[in-house]
Amino acid sequence: MTQAVRHDAMRARNLALVLREVSARGSLTRAALAEVTGLTKTTVSKLVADLIETGLVEETGVVRGGERGRPGVEVRIRGAGIAALGLEINVDYLAVRVVDLSRSVRLRRTQAVDNRSAQPVDVIARLRDLALSAVDEAVGNGLRIVGGALAVPGPVDLGSGVVHNAPNLGWRDVPVLSLLDLGMPLHVENEANLAALAELWFGAGPTDFLYVSGEIGIGAGLVVAGSLFRGARGFAGELGHVVVSPDGPPCRCGGRGCLEQYAGQDALLRSTGAAGSVGLMTMVTRVEAQDPAAVTACREAGWALGVALSSTVNLVDPDTIVLGGVFVPLFPYIGAVVTETLQSRLGQMRVSVPPVVVSRLGFEAAALGAAGQVIERVIADPAALLPS
Amino acid sequence: MTQAVRHDAMRARNLALVLREVSARGSLTRAALAEVTGLTKTTVSKLVADLIETGLVEETGVVRGGERGRPGVEVRIRGAGIAALGLEINVDYLAVRVVDLSRSVRLRRTQAVDNRSAQPVDVIARLRDLALSAVDEAVGNGLRIVGGALAVPGPVDLGSGVVHNAPNLGWRDVPVLSLLDLGMPLHVENEANLAALAELWFGAGPTDFLYVSGEIGIGAGLVVAGSLFRGARGFAGELGHVVVSPDGPPCRCGGRGCLEQYAGQDALLRSTGAAGSVGLMTMVTRVEAQDPAAVTACREAGWALGVALSSTVNLVDPDTIVLGGVFVPLFPYIGAVVTETLQSRLGQMRVSVPPVVVSRLGFEAAALGAAGQVIERVIADPAALLPS
DNA sequence: GATATTTAGTCCACAACGTAGACTAATTGG
DNA sequence: CCAATTAGTCTACGTTGTGGACTAAATATC
Incomplete structure (x- = not known):
């Protein structure tokens, strides 16, 4: 279960700790980060330097005048770099969303289709086209899509990525994950779960x-x-x-x-x-x-x-x-x-x-949650993106 | 949520990792521990030395002849040292159990009483007597009781240790934790939860x-x-x-x-x-x-x-x-x-x-689970017991 | 306007911990 | 009796966080 903790794991966790605080609190100086994380200023500075180098975080440049003393430089999540793809197949539409690391929605594509009358393979092919064109545009805008997730209306075997049974679509045992190859890490999950996560992160x-x-x-x-x-x-x-x-x-x-x-x-x-x-x-x-x-x-x-x-x-x-x-x-x-x-x-x-x-989110909630989940993983383990 | 990881936290986690493997697998050589944990032999040796010094683990003394090469010295959880107290108040009985670190039951005390007709304070006083005499005996046998837990039949506020509402007993808002002072760390939990944990650890x-x-x-x-x-x-x-x-x-x-x-x-x-x-x-x-x-x-x-x-x-x-x-x-x-x-x-x-x-556990399940929970905490964080 | 005070961030010597590999110890097979 | 094999220890070393000194940049005070 728990793995051995070596120096690299220690660093990875502290890196995640800092990134999480920046993500949760919006914008913080290194000094404030040291305070909230319990790490020393020295360590925070080093970690932030790594995060900036990887493009996950950026200095706002603006200095903040507080009470007295030298003002600090605030850092925030960098939205212009890393992003994730959120996909949703539902009964009467397909949805694609691109969300960046700051959890801003960068791109929305929704297509109304009656997916009940179509074959799973065709539905997935159509979604694939929609997704690829969205990825193209996002990449054109300088974003780096690190992965994606797909919401389907029904229970999913997380390991294999097979949709067990989606009665609304008339699907049974459809291997969505292997059919939808987008050349990036993907996973599939129940629509309700992802909509719930959307509520958590975007509501x-x-x-x-x-x-x-x-x-x-x-x-x-x-x-x-x-x-x-x-x-x-x-x-x-x-x-x-x-x-x-x-x-x-x-x-x-x-x-x-x-x-x-x-x-x-x-x-x-x-x-x-x-x-x-x-x-x-x-x-x-x-x-x-x-x-x-x-x-x-x-x-x-x-x-x-x-x-x-x-x-x-x-x-x-x-x-x-x-x-x-x-x-x-x-x-x-x-x-x-x-x-x-x-x-x-x-x-x-x-x-x-x-x-x-x-809920104040619309019908596209699950697609948002899907993208959000990928973003969440990056924030939970930024070390995975660091240059080894 | 997650805390900063410093050197001491790193050590604490690896210590827990080693102890958990010993607990789960019964008895292992240092070499085998190095293999299953992914740590090096050197590190495992140091960690095991610490665990032995604290009395959590002991060498079986017996060497094991495997295939070829120098036989290893196996270590196992030391039962003769640390133990925990499990308490249970139910409708028609009080139960006390002492469980050691190897999850062996060292002492059983059960008292049939009709707790419905008694005042909460009296029930708790009676349980206190029963518990103290059990602790005395356990200490007499060389055990060191590091804490205890109490199972009550009803929802409990974990933070304050107040039993909200135990309809079977006719209790409402009884501050069990503050009434039952045993001079050791104690906590209270729902009987069903602790019985479930007993099933996990003793079934x-x-x-x-x-x-x-x-x-x-x-x-x-x-x-x-x-x-x-x-x-x-x-x-x-x-x-x-x-x-x-x-x-x-x-x-x-x-x-x-x-x-x-x-x-x-x-x-x-x-x-x-x-x-x-x-x-x-x-x-x-x-x-x-x-x-x-x-x-x-x-x-x-x-x-x-x-x-x-x-x-x-x-x-x-x-x-x-x-x-x-x-x-x-x-x-x-x-x-x-x-x-x-x-x-x-x-x-x-x-x-x-x-x-x-x-279930193959009897009515005393919850008391067992209560003690087991304390033991589990020691295994999950042995560093808390190390001499600072 | 000069100086003291305060806060941000960096630098450097150091400590804690795990690693790698050499080394010693103890056993079996031939 | 020696080679092979495995267990465990020892030592030099690398990585990472720490603590405090130090520099930088602002405000408060006189």
Whole structure:
């Protein structure tokens, strides 16, 4: 597990420590860095010199006038150098994002496509084109893309990069990672997990929360102390199949009364009473117009979500619950019911019931999280990029 | 979060690395240690010398004849030196265990008392007496007790050591830690969590599992990659209040249809049909005698447990499920139903459904886990014990 | 406006720790 | 009895962080 610590590992960790502080606090003088890290000024100076040389950090040049004494030179993360690629395959779109080391989004590409009717290979080929052209442009702008990550709507085997089962896409056992070769280190992860990480790094959220991704399926990403909880095999967070009512409607997972059957996109739209398929935006319009069927559908979905979340809170104890995906436009009509249900089921037991808030990131959250994850790895181990 | 790494931290980590390998593999020569840790023979020799001097490790004296060449001197964890105290307060007993660094149990004290009818202060005073006499005896045997931990049946605020709410005992906001002063570092934790850790260190179990503690309440401890998952505030694992049926019988937590209402000890005993209170052993006798009411009660409890566990598996993805507490004697009569329910609700979705096994540790599990946790800390950071 | 004070950052001698390889010790195989 | 082999120690050395002296650049005070 833990490896032997030699001098190089010591340096690598201190380098990461300094870079992390710079990343977290925005902009600091060497003296301030020495203070917050507990290292001496000498050591910080050496480490910062290395980081500047590698292009991870830059001096702002501007000196800061504080109280008295010689002003320091602040350093900050250098955005113009290293960047990462974030990719997302979803039911009705493909998204590509390029994010730099300072976590600024440098490039956005979204393409609306119906991926349900296409073959996995074709979908991936299309994404590949989109990604390569984005990489070209980014490289043209002087960025160095060090890696990428791909978000897919369903459980993924992290090791092999095989998408187990993405029911919304109709995918089963698709080896995405080997099909999508971009000539750079890549990995694949569940969309809900990456959207949760996006909330962590790009939202103004807390460091402990449960992100609920409402799409056709309902997934969740749990972030504890700023890092993702994946469970033993990486398949944690399947909130959509938490039991709401044990004898409820049968679910495609084989169970009955799963949350997805009450609050999944299909269930929501179906229960508006309109025959055939009604789009999400139509649903939003109707509920805004106080259409009784739509309002009832929202209330029931909110209740079911509250029930499932009460189980979840009891099991994993999140600090906050962030609703994303389809629940974002519907939040005004379900948020209160979710909170009430949670309150009535947990209020007596818990000192405080986790607040239910809405995500402020759009649908592209997962792609952002994907890129962010790669950036996070660089910040966690900058030594990997140093010239040996 | 991560601290600056100086020379002393480097040494501390390597010391821990060596000690961990010795602890995990039983007995190793310095040469073998050099191989498994990746450190050089020189460094390992120095580290082992320090560990021997501190009394954490000892040479077996016996040399091992392998194949050819000079035989090595094996070292192993020294059991005769450092030990830890494990304490447990439960509804009907107090337990004290002394465990040494090699994880051998050196002393067992259990006292049957009805703690429900006593005041918290009195219970703690009684436990204190029991603990002090155990410490005396252990010290008399040459052991050095470096700390202790206490298991209580209910959620605990780890920081302050206040037991929030232990409904089985009728406790609310009891500052256990400050009441129980034993003149050594102590901490308090949830009984289910510590029982789970006992399973990890004293059972022959895997490193990823969910331990289910069936008592009057039902708790769970989740162990992922050999360490405990506590959630954001340390209140994770409240399996007893996971929803089985949203409109089921009201629960003391304020919700309805919680697992505890179907599979908690009270529910199990109540539903045997016998009026009044029937002891657990009576229940076991009846179900062994195929008493219809008892058999039905077990089946229903097993079903409810299966439903709640299917939600749990979807959320936290454990590798294995270990049933403990009252479920141990009842396992032959509920195990199959739990497995079937899980299988039917998860089988289509998951490649493999986590096996449901029974704990082989007795009721004293939590006390063992408490002591084990202290031992684990010593092994994880032996440098804390070195003479500065 | 000159000087004292304060803070930032660098320089240098030093200490702590792990490494590499020579060296000694102890065993087996021929 | 000697060669081969493996365990463990010893010594010179390299890497890295430290502490304090030193230089640099600002403000406060008179």
